Amino acid sequence: MTNKLNKVNLTKSEEDYLKALFQLLIDDGLATVGNNQLAEYMNVAPASANHMVKKLKSKGYVVSEKYGKLELTEEGAAIALKLIRRHRLWETFLCDYLNFTWDEVHEVAEQLEHIKSEKLVDELDRFMDFPEKDPHGEVIPNAKGEYAIVPKVTLSSLEEGMICKLVAVNDGSVSFLKYVSEIGLALSSEIKILEVRAFDNSIRIQYDERSEAVTKKFADNVFVHVINC
Amino acid sequence: MTNKLNKVNLTKSEEDYLKALFQLLIDDGLATVGNNQLAEYMNVAPASANHMVKKLKSKGYVVSEKYGKLELTEEGAAIALKLIRRHRLWETFLCDYLNFTWDEVHEVAEQLEHIKSEKLVDELDRFMDFPEKDPHGEVIPNAKGEYAIVPKVTLSSLEEGMICKLVAVNDGSVSFLKYVSEIGLALSSEIKILEVRAFDNSIRIQYDERSEAVTKKFADNVFVHVINC
DNA sequence: TTAATTTGTTAGTCATAACTAACTTTTTTA
DNA sequence: TAAAAAAGTTAGTTATGACTAACAAATTAA
Numbered sequence: 001m002t003n004k005l006n007k008v009n010l011t012k013s014e015e016d017y018l019k020a021l022f023q024l025l026i027d028d029g030l031a032t033v034g035n036n037q038l039a040e041y042m043n044v045a046p047a048s049a050n051h052m053v054k055k056l057k058s059k060g061y062v063v064s065e066k067y068g069k070l071e072l073t074e075e076g077a078a079i080a081l082k083l084i085r086r087h088r089l090w091e092t093f094l095c096d097y098l099n100f101t102w103d104e105v106h107e108v109a110e111q112l113e114h115i116k117s118e119k120l121v122d123e124l125d126r127f128m129d130f131p132e133k134d135p136h137g138e139v140i141p142n143a144k145g146e147y148a149i150v151p152k153v154t155l156s157s158l159e160e161g162m163i164c165k166l167v168a169v170n171d172g173s174v175s176f177l178k179y180v181s182e183i184g185l186a187l188s189s190e191i192k193i194l195e196v197r198a199f200d201n202s203i204r205i206q207y208d209e210r211s212e213a214v215t216k217k218f219a220d221n222v223f224v225h226v227i228n229c
Numbered sequence: 230m231t232n233k234l235n236k237v238n239l240t241k242s243e244e245d246y247l248k249a250l251f252q253l254l255i256d257d258g259l260a261t262v263g264n265n266q267l268a269e270y271m272n273v274a275p276a277s278a279n280h281m282v283k284k285l286k287s288k289g290y291v292v293s294e295k296y297g298k299l300e301l302t303e304e305g306a307a308i309a310l311k312l313i314r315r316h317r318l319w320e321t322f323l324c325d326y327l328n329f330t331w332d333e334v335h336e337v338a339e340q341l342e343h344i345k346s347e348k349l350v351d352e353l354d355r356f357m358d359f360p361e362k363d364p365h366g367e368v369i370p371n372a373k374g375e376y377a378i379v380p381k382v383t384l385s386s387l388e389e390g391m392i393c394k395l396v397a398v399n400d401g402s403v404s405f406l407k408y409v410s411e412i413g414l415a416l417s418s419e420i421k422i423l424e425v426r427a428f429d430n431s432i433r434i435q436y437d438e439r440s441e442a443v444t445k446k447f448a449d450n451v452f453v454h455v456i457n458c
Numbered sequence: 459t460t461a462a463t464t465t466g467t468t469a470g471t472c473a474t475a476a477c478t479a480a481c482t483t484t485t486t487t488a
Numbered sequence: 489t490a491a492a493a494a495a496g497t498t499a500g501t502t503a504t505g506a507c508t509a510a511c512a513a514a515t516t517a518a
Contacts, residue, residue: 013475036495048476050497055474067483067496098352108346115344117337123327242505264466277506279467284504296466296513 012114015083017042017052018061021072022080032069081145086113086121088134088141093124095135105135136227153226155191156201156219163192164224176221183212191224241343244312246271246281247290250301251309261298310374315342315350317363317370322353324364334364365456382455384420385430385448392421393453405450412441420453 010018020041024033039049053070056062061076072080090112094100100108115121122143125131134140141147152167166189169180185191185207194211195204201216239247249270253262268278282299285291290305301309319341323329329337344350351372354360363369370376381396395418414420414436423440424433430445 011474034495035497044475045477046496047478047498051475054497094349097356098349100348100352104348108344108349111344111346112341115337115340117340119329119333120323120327120337123329127326240504265464273505274507275466276468276508280505283467 009116010079013052014056014059014061015079015114017049017056018072018076018080019083021062021070022077022084025070025072026077034069038070078145081141081147083113085141085143085145086115088138089121089124089128089131091134091136092128092131092140096128096131150225152223154220155193155205155214155222155224156203156216158193158203158224158226160193160196162226163190163228164226165190166222167225168223169221176218179218180222183214184208184210185222190227238345239308242281243285243288243290244308244343246278246285247301247305247309248312250291250299251306251313254299254301255306263298267299307374310370310376312342314370314372314374315344317367318350318353318357318360320363320365321357321360321369325357325360379454381452383449384422384434384443384451384453385432385445387422387432387453387455389422389425391455392419392457393455394419395451396454397452405447408447409451412443413437413439414451419456 017038021033021038024037024041035050035053036046038053039046042049053062053064056076057064061073061079062070063073064070087109090109091105094105094108125143130142131140139147139150153164155164155166158164166185166187168187169176180186189207192206193203194206197203202213203216203219204211204213246267250262250267253266253270264279264282265275267282268275271278282291282293285305286293290302290308291299292302293299316338319338320334323334323337354372359371360369368376368379382393384393384395387393395414395416397416409415418436421435422432423435426432431442432445432448433440433442
């Protein structure tokens with residue numbers, strides 16, 4: 001009630017930051033997100049992100065202590081979810097009705113998601129008969145911001161031929177994290193299971209333009225969303 | 230060729246000004262447009278318009294002498310036409326597919342027309358099977374910026390029951406212009422012909438919430454686009 | 459044709475949102 | 489645990505596009 005006025009007319013930038021923070025925190029399943037991480041994700045200098053975080057804190061969308069990690073308030077998360085809903089609905093529209101390909105939609109949807117009109121997006125949703133997933137397989141939140149959380153599964157639980165997306169990595173083991181980045185894996189990497197060796201449960205995966213064999217222990221600590229099976 | 234780089238990435242504001250100037254010059258059929266007129270149309274202070282005009286001149290979209298009237302270059306007009314095309318296509322889409330009403334479309338189309346993607350608008354055009362007019366009866370320019378110019382007719386040439394839009398007034402007679410504004414008529418006013426009196430050719434017109442009787446001489450100097458007959 | 463009005467311009471300010479550079483705090487690691 | 493590295497912050501600059509206030513030129517009217 002007190003911050004109803006604040007909600008009106010967020011700038012495109014404010015919206016982008018809230019969405020980015022949401023993606024880092026919830027969608028990519030990271031436990032903590034810091035200022036520099038947000039800056040890197042947004043492709044801006046740390047000072048720029050810091051400035052915006054201050055602003056979003058003063059407006060009640062972000063919470064953090066000085067030198068501490070960032071969190072979204074309920075209001076902040078609600079806005080981010082609204083943007084994600086719009087983004088995914090537009091992507092679906094572009095692919096299904098306007099002959100856009102998988103790789104062309106993102107840039108345009110990034111612009112379309114900022115159009116201010118509740119009616120526009122809800123009518124678009126109705127026009128397409130309330131699709132549940134976007135062209136990348138991501139779940140589209142409904143008008144209330146509700147969406148089915150696709151449970152994260154470990155890479156080790158998949159079978160040959162399945163395709164998945166890396167959404168998180170377990171624990172704070174430095175050597176493990178180093179290993180992950182050294183072999184070129186990153187959040188959002190798309191991974192295909194080429195082969196599961198029965199005798200030791202090691203698996204051969206393909207991602208980007210390379211393939212790599214990893215142990216079960218490694219795969220136990222990699223969380224993915226299944227895209228295709 | 231030399232200003233190909235300039236063409237890339239106009240800001241939303243630059244686009245808005247070019248479109249406004251086009252509307253004033255060509256669409257509304259005014260002979261000359263000055264800085265303050267542009268400012269008023271854009272709802273900004275004269276200084277703001279002046280500043281932007283300078284910028285657009287330096288980029289080769291506008292031509293004018295100091296203290297002189299404003300004109301668009303071919304490049305400037307082409308950009309304006311592109312925006313008008315986008316605007317009218319989106320308005321058509323909103324009305325025909327997303328259940329928007331006549332009066333709801335404008336504000337949203339104002340936002341949508343700035344989305345940067347040639348493919349988006351051309352595919353939208355194809356999806357709707359290349360509509361020729363928008364919901365307000367305005368002609369939609371094609372992908373090359375070509376459009377049929379609806380000839381301007383005088384108010385005096387219309388018959389009872391016809392509805393039209395005021396798009397221009399003739400000559401520079403001050404008393405006439407004062408008369409026009411004193412009875413509450415303005416550019417874009419929507420006028421219905423209530424009655425044409427045969428004995429002196431005077432006509433009774435209705436617009437906004439009022440009706441007024443005007444002489445043939447008056448009606449000879451008012452140019453309109455016919456909306457409905 | 460001079461005075462008044464309108465129109466156009468310039469100068470300086472403000473907010474947004476980016477930047478670099480310098481600095482402080484926290485975390486890591488040697 | 490002390491030094492190095494990483495992470496976060498602050499201060500000051502830049503560009504865009506608004507604004508007001510003051511002023512100059514052009515047009516209109518007395």
